[in-house]
Amino acid sequence: MKVIIYEKNTEFFYPLTNLFPQFNLRIGMKSIAENIKYYFAGLKVDYIGRDIFKFKKINTKKPSLYLSGQCIITKKIDFPKEEAKFLIGSKPVGFIKYKPPFPNNPKEIDKILKTIKRTHKLSGFILNNICDLIKYNEPMIIHHFKMKKGKSKTLKDTCIIGNKKNVYVAKDAIIYNLVCIDVSEGPVYIDKGAVIRPFTTIIGPSYIGPGTIVDRAKIIKSSIGPVCRIGGEVEASIFQGYSNKCHEGFMGHSFIGEWVNLGALTTNSDLKNNYGTVRVSYGKKRIDSGMIKLGCFIGDHTKTGIGTLIPTGAVIGSFVNFFGGGMMPGFVPCFKWLTAEKHEDYKIEKAIAAAKTVMERRNMKMSKQYEDLIRISYKWRNLS
Numbered sequence: 001m002k003v004i005i006y007e008k009n010t011e012f013f014y015p016l017t018n019l020f021p022q023f024n025l026r027i028g029m030k031s032i033a034e035n036i037k038y039y040f041a042g043l044k045v046d047y048i049g050r051d052i053f054k055f056k057k058i059n060t061k062k063p064s065l066y067l068s069g070q071c072i073i074t075k076k077i078d079f080p081k082e083e084a085k086f087l088i089g090s091k092p093v094g095f096i097k098y099k100p101p102f103p104n105n106p107k108e109i110d111k112i113l114k115t116i117k118r119t120h121k122l123s124g125f126i127l128n129n130i131c132d133l134i135k136y137n138e139p140m141i142i143h144h145f146k147m148k149k150g151k152s153k154t155l156k157d158t159c160i161i162g163n164k165k166n167v168y169v170a171k172d173a174i175i176y177n178l179v180c181i182d183v184s185e186g187p188v189y190i191d192k193g194a195v196i197r198p199f200t201t202i203i204g205p206s207y208i209g210p211g212t213i214v215d216r217a218k219i220i221k222s223s224i225g226p227v228c229r230i231g232g233e234v235e236a237s238i239f240q241g242y243s244n245k246c247h248e249g250f251m252g253h254s255f256i257g258e259w260v261n262l263g264a265l266t267t268n269s270d271l272k273n274n275y276g277t278v279r280v281s282y283g284k285k286r287i288d289s290g291m292i293k294l295g296c297f298i299g300d301h302t303k304t305g306i307g308t309l310i311p312t313g314a315v316i317g318s319f320v321n322f323f324g325g326g327m328m329p330g331f332v333p334c335f336k337w338l339t340a341e342k343h344e345d346y347k348i349e350k351a352i353a354a355a356k357t358v359m360e361r362r363n364m365k366m367s368k369q370y371e372d373l374i375r376i377s378y379k380w381r382n383l384s
Contacts (some may be wrong), residue, residue: 028207254296
């Protein structure tokens with residue numbers, strides 16, 4: 001038996017999936033793929049995604065279990081003995097096949113899904129769009145915390161509010177004095193190599209990723225990925241990784257992609273004045289999130305200048321540079337230089353050069369494949 005994770009409805013996860021597959025998006029303490037793989041330890045995992053990622057073509061004759069990248073499972077699957085379609089609620093999220101043909105691309109997967117009549121229920125939920133990443137992040141931190149292994153580092157001089165069993169700190173993480181960790185409403189997990197500097201408060205459920213530095217910050221019910229720099233206030237948000245919010249300012253109920261830099265006092269709104277549900281724009285398309293509190297979604301390699309204000313439900317593409325302060329538009333396509341009054345295209349060679357410089361500051365070299373993805377994203381920038 002092997003497990004195959006495939007992308008599905010990626011257009012509803014723009015701009016977060018411009019440069020990496022949907023199933024690599026972070027939720028809770030793991031990526032979507034990592035969450036699925038946890039329940040199939042010991043089985044080989046393959047991937048089916050958009051052609052731009054050049055996944056190796058799957059050519060299998062073994063029984064295979066297919067699961068969508070929109071699928072968040074929360075319990076171990078009991079394998080049905082016969083071919084069956086997996087459902088969460090009433091919606092299909094994959095299937096199991098014991099005999100050929102075994103699909104190896106999205107079109108073949110959709111075709112197979114339509115032909116299978118027998119169904120098998122799974123425990124979990126479906127990510128319908130980017131809004132659901134924020135909606136379900138808090139319960140998934142709690143869920144993933146229960147999967148933790150090993151013993152926490154002992155904290156002698158740290159202020160802990162609540163049950164100390166709900167705090168996990170990796171042995172090589174550094175927690176300075178004058179740090180407060182509040183686990184009265186949920187656990188806090190501080191991963192390997194993280195540094196929590198003085199005058200920081202972390203309120204659970206929260207996750208601090210490997211190598212991340214938190215300095216004089218207030219983090220509330222958030223997931224911070226690897227190698228981030230966090231200051232100011234962050235509430236109910238997800239940082240995919242390798243991004244900076246070093247200074248004062250507020251980021252709430254938002255998803256921040258990789259290699260993003262938020263300038264000093266960058267602040268977003270996550271609540272409408274009339275307390276109505278927040279709508280999110282994808283160019284000319286708009287969806288109602290059904291959520292009263294929802295902030296912004298920022299694509300990879302985007303930068304904001306000092307004093308930037310971001311409206312409720314904003315969608316900001318990859319490689320956007322906003323400067324001069326003031327209010328950003330509610331929707332900004334990829335590869336733009338702009339102020340509150342004017343904008344122009346961000347030239348591709350300059351964008352790549354800047355990205356290489358930023359990545360080198362984290363001792364990472366841009367691969368040829370990643371550069372190709374940026375160039376493809378540039379070609380598609382006006383199709384959003």
